[in-house]
Amino acid sequence: MTTTILEPAPGLRGVTGEPWAGVQYFSTWRVGGVSTAPRDSLNLGAHVGDDPAAVRENRQRLRRALPGAPFWLEQVHGTDVCDADAPPDGSGRPGGLPRADAAVTVRRDRPLVIMTADCLPVVLADEAGSVLGVAHAGWRGLAAGVLESTLDAMRRRAPQARHWRAWIGPGIGPQAFQVGPEVRAAFLDRDPGFDRFFAAEVKRADGARWLADLAGLAHARLQQAGVARVEDSGECTWARADRYFSHRRDLGSGRQATLAWLT
Structure with missing residues (x-):
């Protein structure tokens, strides 16, 4: 387990894991934004009652750390996987966001994003970095198979891909869940x-x-699905109020984001 603290953009902080050929990825901390309590300060969720202008500014600050516009989802604790490279099909809610809890891409420099505040963000790719997936894995989605659905979609997009790898980002730890x-x-x-x-x-x-142990369950499900190399950030959102938003700890919590893209 390797957790690296990084500054993806001036004033922003976050965590990543071990180096990954062809893949960049990190989870944001809650610091470096303009939102006020109880969503201070880098709240990236537009659906939690925050000032929309503050969320826009926070997202613009995040955008400066990325090679392209992030691919946002309307997450619903399900197992649907969105192909981020396909033309929009009109299935999203007003505002244009696809309703899904995972996304996949084979395009370079297309950042995929998952928002969380206790649920697990999971980054998936092959060792060669030819296909990428991200998934939102709360207990409902995890039990229903969101990780397996994401891997199935990745295998369809890149039938030649082998040697799967995953990173489990910050989520609620087993001492609190x-x-x-x-x-x-x-x-x-x-x-x-x-x-x-x-x-x-x-x-x-x-x-x-x-x-x-939500991360332990995710680790086991990933290995059963054929992912040989799984890394866990070991970061607990509930325990680290200085770093992360936590829905279970704080009523009206903000959201952090996990970003990943192929390079």
Whole structure:
């Protein structure tokens, strides 16, 4: 596990992982923007009640760190994958954003983006850097197969691609992610061995809870799908209020972004 702190643009900070031939990628921190509390300061989410002018300015600051315009999605906790290279098909909501929780591309310098505030952002590519995918993996999408759907779409776009690799970006850590029995069942129904990612039961007045290792579940699902090399950032959004927005920690939280592009 390697986490590198970087400054993708003046005033902005973020994290990335190990060097990756043909791929650039990073997750933003919450600092370096103009939004005010409780979304201070680099909130990139336009759907969380922030001042639209502040979000526009924050996105413009992010844009200066990128080789092209970011490809935004309307994320809905599903498994649909958008081909970022295809002409728009009109399936997005007003505003033109595709409704999907993953995107793929084979074009160079086309930044794909996933927004999160506890869910996992996952970057996927082959070792040769010929095809790229990003996915939004909260527990619902992860259990339903968003990572497998992303890989399927990547294999269709680049049938020659081999030797898959993934980076799991900042998300809520296993010490903070309490889940109910329906979440545990959603994963154990697929593989009873996934019980190892759920810590001892937490007793609460409103029912039983388990501490879930979301990144561990994502890692296991990726390996089952044929991804040999998986790196985890190890960054917990809930624990690091100085770096990340967290929906579970802060009501009305902003959103950070994970960006990736082929070079």
